Amino acid sequence: MRPRLSTVLVRGPSMAPALKDEDIVLVRWGAVPRPGQIALVRWASRPGQLSVKRVSHPVDGGWHVRGDNPFASTDSEQLGAAEVLGVVTARLWPRPGFRL
Template identity: 70%
Template sequence: MTTRLLPVRRLLVRGPSMAPALSDGDTVLCRFGAAPRPGEVVLVRWAGRPGQLSVKRAVRAVEGGWWVLGDNTFGSTDSALLGPAEVLGVVRWRLWPRPGRVRRKD
């Protein structure tokens, strides 16, 4: 059996869209190429905004990508406005300011 290591990258969260799970200024680890599951926090981009990366919560797989939403419904630009997103990776850990696992929401 072979173990495939997926690339991991440190990211800085900007904006209030994932509050209270993540806050502006949090540093997280994202595992690129990991298969998302509903309820997980993911790094995405939209076809209409290819230069913008966003951290959102995966809701469900849909035709054309994933339907994703921010935890803060009053401060999030997400699939409700932009449609399905391409998931680039899954956010697994917060490094700073409160280190720990980023929990899946059922």
């Protein structure tokens, strides 16, 4: 089975400067992240909310993730371990790029 790819719209400033509000990224669903990669995640305490965060390290129950902007991010520091749903592989719009 081939990995499923889809686009995701980034909302908010938590990943600036790497990603900005309204950037469109390509996500590979089900991919296992490596520390330093950006991933699409959710938390058990907020199951209806998806977030884009940088993967730090594995922890019991998931992954420790953080936003690149410490002044505008809610992440594992507040919400605990995150479930990684997929890995961001590229920014498609407005500044295409593969190194995030």
